[in-house]
Amino acid sequence: MQKAIIWPPYLLPILSRKTRGRPLVYLDSAATTQKPYEVISAVSDFYAEHNANTRRGIHELSEEATELYEKTRDIVKNFLRAKHREEIIFTSGTTEGLNLLAFGLAGELGRGDEILLTEAEHHSNIVPWQIVAKERHLKIKFAPVKADGRLDLNAYKKLLNRRTKIVSITHASNVTGAITPLDKLVPAAHKIGALIIVDAAQSVAHLPLNVQKLDCDFLVFSGHKLYGPTGVGVLYGKKRLLEKLTPRRYGGQMIEQVKKNKTTLAELPARLEGGTMPIAEIVGLGEAINFLRNFGWQKIKTHDQGLCEYGLKRLSTIPDLRLLGPTDFKNRLPIFSFTISGIPAHDLATLLDEAGIAVRAGHHCAEVLHTALHVLVSARASCALYTSRADIDALIERLLEIKAIFHG
Amino acid sequence: MDNHAVYREELLEHYRHPQNFGRMKKADQQAHISNPLCGDEITLQLKFDRSGQVAEVKFEGRGCALSIAAASVFTEFLKDRSKKQLQNIPNGKIEKLLDIKVSPARKKCVQLPYAALRKIFLKQ
Numbered sequence: 089m090q091k092a093i094i095w096p097p098y099l100l101p102i103l104s105r106k107t108r109g110r111p112l113v114y115l116d117s118a119a120t121t122q123k124p125y126e127v128i129s130a131v132s133d134f135y136a137e138h139n140a141n142t143r144r145g146i147h148e149l150s151e152e153a154t155e156l157y158e159k160t161r162d163i164v165k166n167f168l169r170a171k172h173r174e175e176i177i178f179t180s181g182t183t184e185g186l187n188l189l190a191f192g193l194a195g196e197l198g199r200g201d202e203i204l205l206t207e208a209e210h211h212s213n214i215v216p217w218q219i220v221a222k223e224r225h226l227k228i229k230f231a232p233v234k235a236d237g238r239l240d241l242n243a244y245k246k247l248l249n250r251r252t253k254i255v256s257i258t259h260a261s262n263v264t265g266a267i268t269p270l271d272k273l274v275p276a277a278h279k280i281g282a283l284i285i286v287d288a289a290q291s292v293a294h295l296p297l298n299v300q301k302l303d304c305d306f307l308v309f310s311g312h313k314l315y316g317p318t319g320v321g322v323l324y325g326k327k328r329l330l331e332k333l334t335p336r337r338y339g340g341q342m343i344e345q346v347k348k349n350k351t352t353l354a355e356l357p358a359r360l361e362g363g364t365m366p367i368a369e370i371v372g373l374g375e376a377i378n379f380l381r382n383f384g385w386q387k388i389k390t391h392d393q394g395l396c397e398y399g400l401k402r403l404s405t406i407p408d409l410r411l412l413g414p415t416d417f418k419n420r421l422p423i424f425s426f427t428i429s430g431i432p433a434h435d436l437a438t439l440l441d442e443a444g445i446a447v448r449a450g451h452h453c454a455e456v457l458h459t460a461l462h463v464l465v466s467a468r469a470s471c472a473l474y475t476s477r478a479d480i481d482a483l484i485e486r487l488l489e490i491k492a493i494f495h496g
Numbered sequence: 497m498d499n500h501a502v503y504r505e506e507l508l509e510h511y512r513h514p515q516n517f518g519r520m521k522k523a524d525q526q527a528h529i530s531n532p533l534c535g536d537e538i539t540l541q542l543k544f545d546r547s548g549q550v551a552e553v554k555f556e557g558r559g560c561a562l563s564i565a566a567a568s569v570f571t572e573f574l575k576d577r578s579k580k581q582l583q584n585i586p587n588g589k590i591e592k593l594l595d596i597k598v599s600p601a602r603k604k605c606v607q608l609p610y611a612a613l614r615k616i617f618l619k620q
């Protein structure tokens with residue numbers, strides 16, 4: 089059996105608090121992770137000691153802020169194993185990254201071109217494409233998932249064709265936890281000449297990413313699902329592709345020169361980072377990545393697999409519970425979405441909350457996936473590095489109580 | 497756990513056996529309303545007698561226990577009331593009828609039947 093990761097309370101301050109008068113059992117990490125003390129203090133230290141706008145001032149504070157900001161770019165570059173530091177663009181999160189890509193690539197797309205998504209996508213990887221598709225007369229296709237939530241690879245390959253210009257796909261589902269076999273999807277997309285975008289929002293805190301080995305064209309994630317602050321994210325793109333990407337935010341340091349009738353834009357990465365950026369949060373993100381790397385991927389993998397195995401085993405003992413997603417613990421993240429017949433998901437979540445257990449209820453911004461799995465909504469318990477077997481035990485015990493309450 | 501104040505047995509009984517659940521063939525007024533976030537939806541139907549009082553009320557739909565129990569007690573409450581009385585029902589009435597306090601995220605569930613009633617009067 090794996091050794092549990094021990095968390096001294098000061099390392100994750102919020103986990104020592106109570107909710108609804110009960111010790112907090114936080115099982116909503118797929119929505120956002122809690123923040124370790126290092127990250128919180130990196131953000132407050134920035135404000136207390138280095139705060140200034142970046143790249144603009146001649147003064148020492150501005151130099152320090154710029155240095156911390158650019159140092160984070162190097163941290164991210166190494167974290168993703170990118171080739172060039174200018175391939176790392178800071179955004180406000182996954183949603184902004186995907187919007188920037190959809191609208192920034194739109195100019196190169198025309199009538200009849202196809203965008204291939206999957207049924208497992210988050211709304212932020214569907215809706216921007218729908219808007220762009222309408223404007224440019226494109227066609228959107230969805231590669232289907234199988235009954236266990238895993239992508240139907242054969243169907244995916246069949247949907248690829250000469251008209252497919254962009255494939256945009258999640259690396260791991262925020263509902264089923266299923267991990268997408270990118271090593272198979274990327275070459276297939278490239279073979280027909282399509283660009284491939286990876287939504288790594290869920291996977292980034294759980295799986296090592298190597299963008300050069302993956303050979304994806306773009307990859308996006310959010311800092312807040314990676315133990316970092318909200319309001320910050322990353323867009324990775326191959327340099328030659330980012331150079332062609334149309335910016336979405338004009339102004340500030342992304343400008344090189346402005347005349348009354350003409351403006352020239354700055355080089356990458358500034359070109360895609362208009363306006364004052366969330367500097368403190370970006371510094372916090374760098375700290376979050378350092379925090380994660382200090383664990384090492386092997387430890388993270390063992391921890392996650394242990395939770396998957398344990399969670400699946402315990403959940404399978406609850407009568408009338410239907411798990412959405414793969415029931416084998418391999419190639420999945422410790423995200424457990426489920427329904428219990430006769431107990432609506434929102435009531436489950438409220439009754440869990442009354443016991444201090446935080447889960448999410450709804451379609452988790454993945455309505456297409458819920459429809460494909462023939463459910464309206466589900467409850468979701470999701471784990472992170474600070475999640476323990478005791479948290480899962482608390483969930484199971486309370487679910488059994490809820491069943492007793494409901495069925496009277 | 498003793499603290500399931502919201503989910504009292506009485507409320508759950510309304511969920512298991514809702515009052516006025518079903519559909520009438522010829523309603524005078526009806527409205528359908530949904531809360532796509534939760535997947536709750538209901539159709540509220542009203543029939544009035546000659547004096548303008550509610551003679552029959554039905555609801556149909558699906559949703560969480562809170563929204564179904566809310567519709568059950570609310571439709572009971574609507575019976576025999578005049579149109580004018582219906583228009584003057586304050587927001588928050590259902591929480592009073594159920595005698596519960598719900599978290600902000602669940603307010604919409606409880607207020608769904610009330611929203612359906614408002615929709616009927618907006619249409620007129």
Ligand SMILES: Cc1ncc(COP(=O)(O)O)c(C=O)c1O
Nearest residue numbers: 181182183210212262289290310
């Ligand atoms: C798979 C996936 N994509 C995109 C997003 C959107 O992330 P954000 O809200 O941080 O922009 C999420 C977060 O819920 C997600 O899980």
